Amino acid sequence: MDLVRRTIERYVQLTKEEWSFVLPCWSPTEFPRGSHVSRSGAVEKRFYIVEKGVQRLFVEHDGNEICLGFSYDHSWSGDYDSFVRQAPGRFNVQAVTDSVLIGIDHDDLTRLYEQVPAMERFGRLILEELLVGRATREIEQIAMSAEERYRRLVDRSPQLLQLVPQKDIASYLRMTPETFSRLRARVL
Amino acid sequence: MDLVRRTIERYVQLTKEEWSFVLPCWSPTEFPRGSHVSRSGAVEKRFYIVEKGVQRLFVEHDGNEICLGFSYDHSWSGDYDSFVRQAPGRFNVQAVTDSVLIGIDHDDLTRLYEQVPAMERFGRLILEELLVGRATREIEQIAMSAEERYRRLVDRSPQLLQLVPQKDIASYLRMTPETFSRLRARVL
DNA sequence: CGCTGTTCTTGATCTGGATCAAGTGCTTCC
DNA sequence: GGAAGCACTTGATCCAGATCAAGAACAGCG
Numbered sequence A, B: 001m002d003l004v005r006r007t008i009e010r011y012v013q014l015t016k017e018e019w020s021f022v023l024p025c026w027s028p029t030e031f032p033r034g035s036h037v038s039r040s041g042a043v044e045k046r047f048y049i050v051e052k053g054v055q056r057l058f059v060e061h062d063g064n065e066i067c068l069g070f071s072y073d074h075s076w077s078g079d080y081d082s083f084v085r086q087a088p089g090r091f092n093v094q095a096v097t098d099s100v101l102i103g104i105d106h107d108d109l110t111r112l113y114e115q116v117p118a119m120e121r122f123g124r125l126i127l128e129e130l131l132v133g134r135a136t137r138e139i140e141q142i143a144m145s146a147e148e149r150y151r152r153l154v155d156r157s158p159q160l161l162q163l164v165p166q167k168d169i170a171s172y173l174r175m176t177p178e179t180f181s182r183l184r185a186r187v188l
Numbered sequence C: 001c002g003c004t005g006t007t008c009t010t011g012a013t014c015t016g017g018a019t020c021a022a023g024t025g026c027t028t029c030c
Numbered sequence D: 001g002g003a004a005g006c007a008c009t010t011g012a013t014c015c016a017g018a019t020c021a022a023g024a025a026c027a028g029c030g
Helices: A002-009 A016-025 A080-085 A106-115 A117-143 A146-156 A158-163 A166-172 A177-187 B002-009 B016-025 B080-085 B106-115 B117-143 B146-156 B158-163 B166-172 B177-187
Strands: A026-031 A036-038 A046-052 A055-061 A064-071 A092-095 A099-105 B026-031 B036-038 B046-052 B055-061 B064-071 B092-095 B099-105
Touching (some): A016 A026, A016 A117, A026 A046, A046 A106, A055 B117, A080 B117, A099 A106, A106 A117, A117 A146, A117 B055, A117 B064, A117 B080, A117 B117, A146 A158, A146 A177, A158 A166, B002 B046, B016 B026, B016 B117, B046 B080, B046 B106, B064 B166, B106 B117, B146 B177, B158 B166, B166 B177
Antiparallel strands (some): A026 A099, A036 A092, A055 A064, A055 A092, B036 B092, B055 B064, B055 B092
């Protein structure tokens, strides 16, 4: 619960009474390694803060899985696209390591938006952050070579390379595992 | 001004008094064909609704321009990434045809967020829409072939093909103008 | 008008990364 | 502990799309 409080406080300040509305809406769920947090085709009912573990976001295509990103640390997790639309999702989220996620129900969040004006702002600020993140990723995808993107990943999140299979990293960098393997051999 | 009112009403209802705060913050600007709405490196001060014209969003890379999207009709225009961060932008927005954009200053919008709670919600809802749009584009980029993406573009926005140079469309579809030309000849 | 620069087309090559294939560990779990 | 199944590496081909090149159509403008 402390994590929820600290996370929300990064964006807005709430009164004691407001906290008493907000905090009870959040609760932890365990996702063992390999289990799905969100499955494409299903409507995402909850949205999560990562307490522990790494999750990968991917889409299926021709029987391949293409990885769009990872969640870990105390960042956000879940299929926000489906959560916002409350329509069947197009993404999958899967626990890559044993994970604990602290989630809130869509209905509860909607109610909080009504009850607590500061939460409406919280929602806006998170979305701004998510959007800026996407823009950054889009730029990187275009303006950096595979090798640069690899170096940057090593640089920013070295722990990922230990925790996540190389084929997922390869997919995230938009190349085959073979090409990724050769790149590593070449670059060291 | 009517366009502003109708656009905002798609998201939230305001009282007469609230409108009197909100509407005066918006004002139109003309952008002749070829002029820049936003330039990478500059901080985006305004955000716009398209009253008239088509604009393209692109990044520069190695002297090439890579097109990420178009704004037209009554959609949003401007570099939202820079606008949100109030930091130097990484994108360019340029008028492809003579354009009239109705904009709001960052400072005014921030003030409205304080004064008018419904506007905070408006901000959140727009962001949700933008984020869903990005997710959709990301999926399309991955799961559809160049030809499918072309067909879909023809299908959804045939007018773009008339208004925008083919090299920009090609760039948007992530191919060279030569490849795009051959695709058109083949597909009809 | 006719000149100039740009966009679009078409053809001939080239190449980075994908695909196919085979072999080598590592886990994992009866 | 041994077998099965993954994940990873390394090598040999292959190909979609990029690049290079050159001409045609067209728009803008002095």
